[in-house]
């Protein structure tokens with residue numbers, strides 16, 4: 001009986017028998033805590049083991065601050081400082097408030113790699129399935145245990161295979177539309193409790209940022225993680241940043257056992273939008289076009305990469321933000337910000353009237369810009385639109401292109417129609 | 426490990442086990458400020474229709490049987506601790522919410538998965554014996570059901586008395 005990708009990663013990190021339903025101990029490659037949850041991890045460690053607690057391996061243990069960065073209130077400032085002092089004493093590295101979203105820092109800096117196991121206090125760490133890493137968010141007790149022992153236990157999940165069929169999409173349709181379309185097909189419980197393997201011709205052609213977008217929303221499908229088999233380019237990236245020539249990703253066996261196989265047809269994919277108040281309330285943009293828009297947020301771990309801002313800049317380089325619309329851009333990391341600065345994208349956004357913030361989670365974690373007030377309508381490129389998550393207003397989820405076009409017209413607008421007909425404002 | 430005690434079968438009006446009992450039904454968020462485990466028991470299940478008086482009726486050593494996806498919802502530890510507080514000895518369910526399961530195992534509260542148990546005809550007040558190593562549930566009146574035995578990890582954490590106690594053991 002063959003094994004799926006998650007089973008193979010577990011087998012490489014465990015001496016227990018790996019079979020769906022079994023609980024196994026895993027040796028963790030990297031454990032992290034962010035500014036949300038991090039202070040609780042420290043307090044728990046110190047209360048259980050005392051202040052001189054020794055970590056299993058400080059060089060595999062990190063803080064990544066990304067929620068409220070830099071701190072804009074005193075409790076967060078205190079909490080971040082508490083983590084810094086702890087890190088200094090233990091010899092851990094801190095990716096501080098200037099770094100950006102932890103999961104993206106991990107990908108850029110090689111804290112994770114294909115085939116590795118990475119845990120932390122961020123519930124969207126399963127995004128790392130995009131590069132073939134088993135990433136997982138956990139509570140502060142679990143992460144304190146991981147800091148202390150370098151291990152965690154996990155129940156081996158069943159795996160669903162999702163295969164995409166049909167011609168690849170083209171601009172202005174993007175990976176976010178593919179992602180929302182997948183969510184529309186699977187629903188919010190479609191992958192409940194399962195690991196997912198995404199396959200199909202279109203998947204092979206996706207570049208890193210597109211894979212990140214797709215894997216980032218497996219949480220919203222109820223799944224534990226969504227894996228995409230890394231291509232040559234991604235393996236090369238990790239060889240470079242980890243300095244390890246042996247980075248290799250396990251392949252699923254030909255006779256791997258899947259609990260279900262699902263096919264999703266993407267032929268003729270149109271721009272998609274998730275309407276409030278649930279991420280799986282997905283419609284064609286053209287079917288909800290016309291509602292006035294007050295704000296736009298481009299960023300988050302789902303759509304905060306260089307290419308996401310380039311896509312938005314294709315619109316903003318030709319059209320300015322509509323009067324009265326507050327358009328906000330938050331690059332995922334310092335590295336992303338630097339690239340956008342160097343290639344002129346920041347200037348393009350600025351000249352179009354977009355507000356640009358320092359890297360981090362932005363309004364997604366209610367830490368920085370991007371929140372809405374009651375009655376406000378915002379188009380966001382993030383991954384959750386539950387009531388209250390990004391403020392009291394109505395949040396729609398869409399791609400950076402859809403968000404940019406809405407910013408320009410001041411209403412929900414289908415980018416295909418917009419670009420065909422020219423400007424209708 | 427062996428358990429023996431009187432059972433509470435969490436059924437609804439239709440007589441079937443209730444599915445998807447979430448953490449707000451188990452321990453409502455209006456009590457979240459409570460941090461003293463000793464005081465949590467009184468609120469257990471008081472937001473579950475038909476079971477509001479559970480805490481008054483339950484006795485130390487009792488065993489609870491629930492339906493599918495027990496403990497869905499939030500990650501609050503109180504939803505586990507309120508049963509500890511009442512000294513419930515074992516919680517059996519068709520299946521558990523993933524976070525609830527982690528919380529229960531990490532805090533050394535015994536839970537047992539028993540897929541299919543809704544078809545067994547256990548009723549409130551039956552006296553049962555449970556062997557967690559084999560998963561065998563046997564009633565004094567001869568009723569029998571085979572649940573999933575405790576996985577090794579769960580047994581290890583349980584015998585250590587919790588995740589952190591288990592960690593201490595790893596160091597030795």
Ligand code: SF4
Nearest residue numbers: 124300301361364365
């Ligand atoms: S951007 Fe939002 S979803 Fe992503 S890690 Fe930050 S807070 Fe979580």
